[in-house]
Each structure stands twice: as structure tokens, then as C-alpha cells.
Amino acid sequence: xxxxxxxxxxxxxxxxxxxxxxxxxxxxxxxxxxxxxxxxxxxxxxxxxxxxxxxxxxxxxxxxxxxxxxxxxxxxxxxxxxxxxxxxxxxxxxxxxxxxxxxxxxxxxxxxxxxxxxxxxxxxxxx
Numbered sequence: 001x002x003x004x005x006x007x008x009x010x011x012x013x014x015x016x017x018x019x020x021x022x023x024x025x026x027x028x029x030x031x032x033x034x035x036x037x038x039x040x041x042x043x044x045x046x047x048x049x050x051x052x053x054x055x056x057x058x059x060x061x062x063x064x065x066x067x068x069x070x071x072x073x074x075x076x077x078x079x080x081x082x083x084x085x086x087x088x089x090x091x092x093x094x095x096x097x098x099x100x101x102x103x104x105x106x107x108x109x110x111x112x113x114x115x116x117x118x119x120x121x122x123x124x125x126x127x
Contacts, residue, residue, distance in 0.1 A: 007055060009033045017044045022053030025061030025085075034064060038071070046078035057085045062092055066100060 009029035012020045019040065023029060041047050049068070054061070065081060065088060072079035092098040 009054075011036050011040065011049075013040060014050075017046050018048045018050070020050045020053055023055060025054055025057040025064060025088075027058070027060045030060045030064045034067065037068065041068075041071070041077070042075075044077060046080070047072065048080045048082065050082040051085055051088075052083035054083075054085050057087045059091055059095070061085065062088050062095070062097070066097065069100065 007024040007029075009021060009023040009025050009032070011033050012022070014020055019037075021033065025033070047068075065084070069079055071077075089098070092100070
């Protein structure tokens with residue numbers, strides 16, 4: 001049985017197309033963040049999302065970033081991610097979708113980082 005996350009993810013508007021995501025990004029939480037983001041990002045020429053307050057993430061967090069990139073391209077928006085969790089970048093590399101992120105300015109994760117080596121905790125991505 002899957003237990004619901006106690007640390008809900010939250011997206012906060014900071015003004016001028018800037019947003020902050022906080023909490024845990026997993027299958028339980030991204031399902032509420034995605035519809036909120038669609039409403040909040042709509043009609044903006046550019047969106048900047050800071051993930052510094054994300055405490056944990058799994059493949060659902062990666063899926064959320066990829067969906068945001070897809071939606072931004074479709075809408076002709078610029079998308080920029082700050083402080084992308086190391087877990088997300090490592091999962092992108094393992095899943096062989098890191099090129100989708102690095103094409104948009106992300107710093108690639110070294111192969112040993114996915115195995116738990118210490119590296120800077122943040123990556124920036126721009127679409």
C-alpha cells in the first residue's frame with residue numbers, strides 16, 4: 001500500500017513570472033502541482049521556477065520538469081529552472097533524457113553523482 005506524502009509540494013508565485021516549488025515532488029504531490037502551474041504559467045512570456053525548497057524528489061519530479069518544458073515550447077514561452085534537485089538530474093541521466101534538460105542549459109550530472117558522490121546540489125535549466 002502506498003502511503004500519502006506528508007510533505008505536500010507547493011508552488012508559490014513570487015511575481016514577474018517567478019515561482020518557487022517547495023516540499024516533496026513525488027507521484028502523490030505532482031498531480032496537484034501540475035494543474036496549478038498550468039493556470040499560473042498561462043499567458044506569461046517567460047517562467048522562472050526555483051526548486052531550492054524541494055526537500056525530496058523522484059521520477060515524478062523529473063516528469064514534471066519535462067512536462068513543463070513541453071508545455072512551454074508548445075506555448076512559445078521561455079522556461080528557466082533554478083536549483084534543480086541533484087536527484088532529478090541524476091534520474092534524467094540514468095533515464096537517458098538528460099539531453100532534453102542539458103539542451104536547455106542544465107549542467108550534466110557526472111556518472112558518479114548518480115551513485116551518490118558529492119556534487120553541488122543545484123542545476124539551472126533554461127528553455
